[in-house]
Amino acid sequence: MRRILLMIIVLTAFTSLYAEDNYDKPFKVYNPILLGKGDTSVATAHGYVSLFTNPAGFSREGGDVTFISASIGTWGNPKDLKRVIDYMTDSNSDDLLDNDEFVSIMNSLLLDTGVGLNGNGSAIGIVGKGLGLGFFQSTDIYASGESLLGVEVELISDTSFVAGLSHKFDFSGFPIHLGGDIRPVYRIKTNPLLKNVISNKSSDDNSTSLDETIVYQGFGLGIDAGLIAEINEFTIGFSIRDLFGTRMYYSKETISEVFDKGASNLDSSEGRNAQASTPMTIALGASYHPDLRMRKKYIDPSFSAEYRHEISTEKEKSFLTQTHFGTELTLFKYFTLRAGLNGGDVSLGGGVHFAVFDINLVGFSEELGNYAAQADKRTGYMIEIALRI
Numbered sequence: 001m002r003r004i005l006l007m008i009i010v011l012t013a014f015t016s017l018y019a020e021d022n023y024d025k026p027f028k029v030y031n032p033i034l035l036g037k038g039d040t041s042v043a044t045a046h047g048y049v050s051l052f053t054n055p056a057g058f059s060r061e062g063g064d065v066t067f068i069s070a071s072i073g074t075w076g077n078p079k080d081l082k083r084v085i086d087y088m089t090d091s092n093s094d095d096l097l098d099n100d101e102f103v104s105i106m107n108s109l110l111l112d113t114g115v116g117l118n119g120n121g122s123a124i125g126i127v128g129k130g131l132g133l134g135f136f137q138s139t140d141i142y143a144s145g146e147s148l149l150g151v152e153v154e155l156i157s158d159t160s161f162v163a164g165l166s167h168k169f170d171f172s173g174f175p176i177h178l179g180g181d182i183r184p185v186y187r188i189k190t191n192p193l194l195k196n197v198i199s200n201k202s203s204d205d206n207s208t209s210l211d212e213t214i215v216y217q218g219f220g221l222g223i224d225a226g227l228i229a230e231i232n233e234f235t236i237g238f239s240i241r242d243l244f245g246t247r248m249y250y251s252k253e254t255i256s257e258v259f260d261k262g263a264s265n266l267d268s269s270e271g272r273n274a275q276a277s278t279p280m281t282i283a284l285g286a287s288y289h290p291d292l293r294m295r296k297k298y299i300d301p302s303f304s305a306e307y308r309h310e311i312s313t314e315k316e317k318s319f320l321t322q323t324h325f326g327t328e329l330t331l332f333k334y335f336t337l338r339a340g341l342n343g344g345d346v347s348l349g350g351g352v353h354f355a356v357f358d359i360n361l362v363g364f365s366e367e368l369g370n371y372a373a374q375a376d377k378r379t380g381y382m383i384e385i386a387l388r389i
Contacts, residue, residue: 013188017372023312024276025249026241027052027158027222028187029120029138030073032362032384038350039328039364040304040338043228043237048377048388051134051162053285054239055179056226058166063128066388067356068121073382075116075142080109094147110151114144114378132164132181142378153190160185162222175230183222189256190215216274218250233290237306250274285324292343320344321367336360343367345377358386 024039029052033043041053047064050057074081087102109115127134138158145151164181190213223246246368252273287305292299306324310317326340326347340351342364349362363380 002254017094022274022276023157024187024246025158026277026278026281026310027138027183029136030071030118030140030380030382030384031120032071032349032360033338033351035337035342035347035364035380035382036340036351036360036362037304037328037340038306038324040285040287040306040324040326040340042226042239042283042308043235043287044302044304044307045226045228045237045239046282047127048122048134048386049116050127051122051125051132051181052136054226054228054237055132055164055181055224056166056177056228056239057236058127058132058179059130059168059177060166060228060230064125064388066122066125066126066134066386068123069125069358069384069386069388070121071119071382072383073118073380075114075118075213075378075380076109077379078381080105081115081117084115106141106151110143114142115172116140116142116153116378117365118380118382128166130166130179132166132179133160136160136162143156153189157188158185159187160222166226177228177230178226180223180225183224184337185220185246186224187218187220187250188215213254215253217253218248218274218276220246220248222246222278233288234285235285235289237285237287238281242278243280243284245280246278248276248278250276251259269372279310281308281310283308297333300333302328303309304328338362356387358384358388360384 003252017179027239028051031052034049034053041049045054045057046060048061048066048069050060056206062352083105084102087099087105094266102192106115118138118140120136122134122136125134126132136159139156141153141155143151143153151374162181162183164179166177168177169176169178175322213353222241223239223243224239225243226237228235228237237262249271287302291301292301304324304326308322308324310322321343322339324342324343326338334353335350336353338347338351340347343366345365347362347364349364351358351360361380362385363379365377369375
């Protein structure tokens with residue numbers, strides 16, 4: 001334990017040397033399996049989810065091959081989001097701001113929990129026997145504000161490839177897994193979209209349009225490392241995501257320029273004219289998976305807890321918002337129920353596994369502020385459908 005604490009202190013000191021003024025959000029895959037149990041993962045990582053949580057899981061039992069995985073989710077109530085989409089598809093977009101009912105609905109949604117969409121997927125994910133390979137795409141669009149005229153819309157889209165190795169060591173009969181991976185990532189993000197367009201609607205100057213909204217396209221190389229120790233029915237996990245911070249090099253263009261040139265034809269001579277840094281994240285957790293022997297095929301529970309700290313120059317978050325608790329109960333090997341606390345907020349989920357088909361659902365909340373129980377949070381609902389063996 002002393003060595004782990006010393007490692008954390010040393011890594012924190014090194015990270016401060018690499019701190020950047022421009023903060024970039026860490027790469028994250030919103031996955032119903034993890035979110036259903038409070039977004040705990042560092043001590044339970046194995047199979048597919050270890051590709052974006054803890055590379056030490058590559059050498060654990062329970063490896064799998066995911067041929068395809070697709071997740072879609074909403075921020076805010078799906079029924080309310082459907083009403084908004086119906087208005088936008090059935091009405092002339094130029095008249096929406098003059099529609100009192102549409103404006104009232106949007107103001108309520110934006111002030112309450114915000115509204116948006118999240119989608120992510122992988123074309124392939126191979127984990128087992130110490131090897132981890134995966135390809136991911138994740139897009140998150142989220143709108144929030146005190147009113148429609150003050151709304152800010154954030155868009156982040158990440159495409160990444162993960163390649164890593166893990167090795168299992170045996171210490172007096174207790175397995176310890178050490179792993180690491182590299183993660184090249186291509187990211188697209190925008191300045192507030194709708195805010196620019198709406199502000200122009202209320203002015204006589206229509207020279208700025210959605211096509212002229214600034215888009216940042218950038219590349220970075222993330223490095224992750226992790227450890228998992230198995231002690232009978234208990235496991236202890238430790239991971240470092242974005243070792244020493246992941247430097248992102250961006251080009252700055254408008255939406256119209258992106259479509260004209262194509263994302264694959266960026267002119268490096270124009271320079272990577274913006275830089276940002278994704279901060280290092282350290283996680284420490286434990287899990288308990290009781291061995292029910294013969295009864296395990298009928299009922300198989302597990303429990304996990306985790307503390308996750310993002311080292312950045314942003315305002316320090318409270319202890320509770322960085323703490324996660326979860327439980328998972330598998331019934332008859334086919335059905336799974338999940339529940340947890342995600343930074344102080346309740347999450348509930350479940351799943352069905354039959355042959356090569358996996359379906360997982362979750363409803364959860366995510367703290368956006370620095371303290372739990374603040375109004376600054378968003379609620380999401382998500383479903384994953386996967387082909388996995």
